[in-house]
Amino acid sequence: xxxxxxxxxxxxxxxxxxxxxxxxxxxxxxxxxxxxxxxxxxxxxxxxxxxxxxxxxxxxxxxxxxxxxxxxxxxxxxxxxxxxxxxxxxxxxxxxxxxxxxxxxxxxxxxxxxxxxxxxxxxxxxxxxxxxxxxxxxxxxxxxxxxxxxxxxxxxxxxxxxxxxxxxxxxxxxxxxxxxxxxxxxxxxxxxxxxxxxxxxxxxxxxxxxxxxxxxxxxxxxxxxxxxxxxxxxxxxxxxxxxxxxxxxxxxxxxxxxxxxxxxxxxxxxxxxxxxxxxxxxxxxxxxxxxxxxxxxxxxxxxxxxxxxxxxxxxxxxxxxxxxxxxxxxxxxxxxxxxxxxxxxxxxxxxxxxxxxxxxxxxxxxxxxxxxxxxxxxxxxxxxxxxxxxxxxxxxxxxxxxxxxxxxxxxxxxxxxxxxxxxxxxxxxxxxxxxxxxxxxxxxxxxxxxxxxxxxxxxxxxxxx
Ligand code: 4AD
Ligand code: MG
Numbered sequence: 472x473x474x475x476x477x478x479x480x481x482x483x484x485x486x487x488x489x490x491x492x493x494x495x496x497x498x499x500x501x502x503x504x505x506x507x508x509x510x511x512x513x514x515x516x517x518x519x520x521x522x523x524x525x526x527x528x529x530x531x532x533x534x535x536x537x538x539x540x541x542x543x544x545x546x547x548x549x550x551x552x553x554x555x556x557x558x559x560x561x562x563x564x565x566x567x568x569x570x571x572x573x574x575x576x577x578x579x580x581x582x583x584x585x586x587x588x589x590x591x592x593x594x595x596x597x598x599x600x601x602x603x604x605x606x607x608x609x610x611x612x613x614x615x616x617x618x619x620x621x622x623x624x625x626x627x628x629x630x631x632x633x634x635x636x637x638x639x640x641x642x643x644x645x646x647x648x649x650x651x652x653x654x655x656x657x658x659x660x661x662x663x664x665x666x667x668x669x670x671x672x673x674x675x676x677x678x679x680x681x682x683x684x685x686x687x688x689x690x691x692x693x694x695x696x697x698x699x700x701x702x703x704x705x706x707x708x709x710x711x712x713x714x715x716x717x718x719x720x721x722x723x724x725x726x727x728x729x730x731x732x733x734x735x736x737x738x739x740x741x742x743x744x745x746x747x748x749x750x751x752x753x754x755x756x757x758x759x760x761x762x763x764x765x766x767x768x769x770x771x772x773x774x775x776x777x778x779x780x781x782x783x784x785x786x787x788x789x790x791x792x793x794x795x796x797x798x799x800x801x802x803x804x805x806x807x808x809x810x811x812x813x814x815x816x817x818x819x820x821x822x823x824x825x826x827x828x829x830x831x832x833x834x835x836x837x838x839x840x841x842x843x844x845x846x847x848x849x850x851x852x853x854x855x856x857x858x859x860x861x862x863x864x865x866x867x868x869x870x871x872x873x874x875x876x877x878x879x880x881x882x883x884x885x886x887x888x889x890x891x892x893x894x895x896x897x898x899x900x901x902x903x904x905x906x907x908x909x910x911x912x913x914x915x916x917x918x919x920x921x922x923x924x925x926x927x928x929x930x931x932x933x934x935x936x
Contacts, residue, residue, distance in 0.1 A: 472548060478517035484551055484561045494548045495522060495563060496571075498600060502539055504528075510556075511539060513547065516599075519606055519757045523554065523562040531568060541582050542574030542600075588923055595927060595936035603762070606754035607916050607924055610747060614911060615699070617746040618720055621739060622697045627722060630689035630696035632682030634703075637674055638886045640684045641835050645706045646677035647715075678703035681905060682721050684837070684890050687866060690723035690901050691893050697722040699908075707931050711920040712809070712858065714909060716929035723903030729839075729848045729865040732902035733825050736852055736861050737778050740823075740906070744770050747915045755915075763917030769855060770915065778823040783846065786811075786826055789819055806833040812851075812858040824853045836876040837890075838864040850904065857913050863904020870894035 472494040480487065480495060487493060497515030504510050507528055512521035524547050528536065539545065549565040556562075576582050580594050581601065591598040598604045619629065635649050651671040652658065658666040667675040682698035689696035698721045705715060722735065747755065748770060759766040790801040790811055795818075799808045807826075816824050828846040831838070838847035852861035867873045873894055877887065884891070912924035922928040927936050 476517040477515045477522045480522055480551060480561065481518060481520055487551060489551060489553055491551050492548060493551050496546045499539055499541055499543050499545060501541060509536060513545065516605055519602055519753050523559050524565050525562055526565040526568065535570060538570045538573045540574060540576045542579040544571040546571060588920060592922055599926060602757060606757050607918065608926065609754050610751050610916055611912055613747060613751050614743055614915065617743050618699060621742050627695040627697050628693050630686060630698055632685040632698050634679050635676050636679045637676050638684055640681040642880060645704045646680060647703050647705050649676050649678060680704050681719065683903060686721050686723040686903060687901065688893060690725045691899060695724050709931055714921055714925065714928055714930060718908035720906045720908060721903060723901065725899050725901045727902040728900060729827065729850060729902060732863055732865060732904060733780060733850055736904050741774050743911060744774050744915060758917050766917035773823055776822050778825050779820045780825045783826055783829045786815060790814065804830050809858040812853045816853045816855050826851050826853060836880050836882060837866050839867045840872055854914055857910055860910045861904050861906050865902040868894060868898045868900050
C-alpha cells in the first residue's frame with residue numbers, strides 16, 4: 472500500500488475519506504495507554520502535528536508492542552477514523568504494525584521532552600526530529616522557495632557565482648584558504664613565503680565571502696540578477712548572530728539607485744514574512760506558543776509599517792542624545808554595534824530602520840561615494856531583536872573614483888582588474904544588497920541563536936556534524 476503523509480491524513484482526511492484504510496510511516500513521539508489499548512503519537516516530519524495511532528492490544532504481539540518506544544520508527548496500516556478523544560480530529564485504528572527500527576529508551580537522547588537548545592546542539596544528528604527543529608527546517612525550506620519565487624515572478628535571473636575565488640569582496644580579510652598543497656611540506660618562494668604558484672589554481676584562492684562582485688557582472692549584462700548560495704567568513708566572533716558558513720541572497724540591479732534599492736529590500740523582506748504567514752501557520756503557531764509569544768505579532772507589525780529611512784549622521788545624533796550608556800561609546804565615524812542598532816530599532820523608532828550614508832572608512836571599497844567626500848551610499852536594514860539583516864549599497868560606477876579607493880585601500884589590482892573593467896566598458900549606475908538567510912530565519916522563527924536555524928552550524932571550534 473502506498474504511503475500517506477501525515478500532513479495529508481490530518482489536513483485532507485475528507486478527500487481520503489473517513490473509513491478508508493491508509494498506510495503511514497514515521498517516528499514515535501510518545502506511547503501511552505492501558506492494559507487494553509495503546510495510543511501512539513506518530514510524526515513523519517511533514518507537519519508539526521502527530522497522528523494518533525490506536526492499537527487494541529488484543530490484536531498485536533506483546534513482544535512487538537514492547538519495541539514501540541519514543542524514537543522508534545514504524546509502518547502502520549489501519550483505518551482512518553474520526554477521533555474519539557480531544558486534541559485531534561482524526562486518528563488511525565491500527566490493523567498492522569511493523570517496527571522498522573527500535574530506539575533503546577536507556578540510550579535514546581530524545582527520550583524525554585524539554586531539552587535545552589544547548590543540549591540539542593550537541594546532538595545535531597538527531598535534533599531535526601524535535602518539534603522545534605521540524606518547524607524551523609520547514610520554514611527554512613519555505614523561505615528558500617519564496618525567495619526564488621519572488622525573483623522569478625519579477626524577471627530576475629538566478630546567477631551562479633563561484634565559491635572559490637581570488638578576490639576579497641568585503642575587504643575584511645576573513646577568508647578561508649582553499650589549497651591542495653601539503654601543509655607539512657609547503658613549497659616556498661625565495662623570500663620564504665608559501666609559493667602558491669605551485670598550488671592547484673596556480674595562485675592563492677579562498678572560499679568566497681560574498682557573490683557580489685561577480686553578481687555585478689551579471690547585472691551589467693542581464694539587468695536584474697540574484698545569487699543565493701553559501702558564503703564563508705573566518706571571523707572569530709562567537710556571537711548568537713554569526714556563522715562561519717552562512718547563506719546569502721544578493722540581488723543586483725542595473726540602473727537602480729539607492730532609493731530603488733531600499734524599495735526592493737523593503738518589498739522583498741515584507742513578501743517573505745507574508746509568505747511565511749500565508750503558508751506556514753502551523754509551524755509559526757507552534758513556535759509562537761512554545762517559544763516566543765510575540766513572534767506572529769512582530770511579523771505582522773513589520774509587514775504593516777513603513778521602514779524608517781535615516782542617515783547615519785542623524786542616527787549618531789539620536790544615539791548621542793539618548794542619554795543611554797553604551798558599552799561602545801558613540802561618536803561620528805564608529806561602526807555601529809548591535810547595541811546601537813537595537814536601540815534605534817527597539818527603543819527609539821520601534822520599527823525596522825534603513826540606515827544610509829555611512830562613513831566611507833567603515834564600508835567596502837565598491838560603494839558609491841557621496842559628494843561630501845566623507846560618506847558612501849551604503850544602506851543597512853536593521854531589524855528588531857536581530858540588528859543588521861541586510862547590507863547593501865549603490866555601487867561606484869565611475870572608473871577613476873573606484874580606482875582611487877582601490878589604491879587607497881591597497882587592494883591588489885591583479886585580483887580585481889576584471890571588476891574594474893566593467894567601469895571601463897559600458898559602465899552604468901547599479902545597486903544591490905545581501906540578505907543573510909539565517910538572520911531572516913531568526914526573524915521568522917523567533918529563535919535567538921543563529922546556530923538553531925541551520926541544520927549543521929559551522930562556528931569556531933565546531934564542525935562535528
Ligand atoms: O553586510 P555584508 O557583509 O554585505 C555583503 O557581503 C555585500 N557584498 C552584500 C551586497 O551588497 N551584495 O553581509 C550581508 C548580510 C548581513 O547584513 C547579514 O545579514 C549577513 O549577510 N551576514 C551574516 N550572517 C551570518 N553570519 C555571518 N558571519 C554574517 N555576516 C554577514
Ligand atoms: Mg554589513
